[in-house]
Amino acid sequence: MNRRSLLLGTAALCLSAPALASEEDICTVPSELNTITQKLPHLAERLRARQPVTIVAIGGASTKGSAAGPRELAYPHRMQLVLSALYPDVPFKVVNKGVSRETTQQMLERFPADVFAEDPVLVIWEAGISDAVRGVEVDDFAGALQKGVDEVKNRAIDLLLVDMQFSRSSRAVIDFERYLRAIHRIGDVNDLYVFPRYEMMRYWAEQNVFHFDVTTDDERAKVAAKVYDCIGRRLAREIQAAAQ
Numbered sequence: 001m002n003r004r005s006l007l008l009g010t011a012a013l014c015l016s017a018p019a020l021a022s023e024e025d026i027c028t029v030p031s032e033l034n035t036i037t038q039k040l041p042h043l044a045e046r047l048r049a050r051q052p053v054t055i056v057a058i059g060g061a062s063t064k065g066s067a068a069g070p071r072e073l074a075y076p077h078r079m080q081l082v083l084s085a086l087y088p089d090v091p092f093k094v095v096n097k098g099v100s101r102e103t104t105q106q107m108l109e110r111f112p113a114d115v116f117a118e119d120p121v122l123v124i125w126e127a128g129i130s131d132a133v134r135g136v137e138v139d140d141f142a143g144a145l146q147k148g149v150d151e152v153k154n155r156a157i158d159l160l161l162v163d164m165q166f167s168r169s170s171r172a173v174i175d176f177e178r179y180l181r182a183i184h185r186i187g188d189v190n191d192l193y194v195f196p197r198y199e200m201m202r203y204w205a206e207q208n209v210f211h212f213d214v215t216t217d218d219e220r221a222k223v224a225a226k227v228y229d230c231i232g233r234r235l236a237r238e239i240q241a242a243a244q
Helices: 020-025 041-048 075-086 104-109 111-118 129-134 138-153 168-173 177-189 197-206 217-242
Strands: 053-059 092-098 122-126 158-162
Touching (some): 041 158, 053 075, 053 111, 111 138, 122 138, 129 177, 138 177, 158 177, 197 217
Parallel strands (some): 053 092
């Protein structure tokens, strides 16, 4: 099934702390964008044993949460709140290692100090935006991504990839498609889940849930915070499904 296909539907969300009972009414996406078949076996084992879980989220400005402001509004923290509610007997620690404007190769170089030193059971890697903006050769992008995948898997750590953000204005001037195809190809080859953020955000834009190309800084920050909250919620639910 094509995860990136789009269906009509409705969506809504709120910025408040996660209220799981009402989650079905918020952050809605079509089923094709909300299906995970891959498993996270190391995380699943840790959850069954009710042992502490450390997750490292590494990526660029959208992982750091720059557009919204405080890191408490970034999607890794929003995800942690939901996971803690889903698994109240398991201590969760989500470490945010987002750094603005880094290519995939530059992120890879941070793995020893910023990822492996934290001893995570799961790594969430958001990649591709800066590569596309800078015009990095797609083969070089894919090569760095594959090397990182190999390093994580060789350490018996679960891995989940996150693709790019969407906005109409950025899409008009930046060729994201080649990088999107590359990251999803890497996911397919390595049997890894690629969280389809790009298509989720495009769906929300087409359904007029979010207007990503707002003009003022205050408007942009508010929209970014809501989107990060929604991404965090969706990631937490996908992680729950993959850890069963």
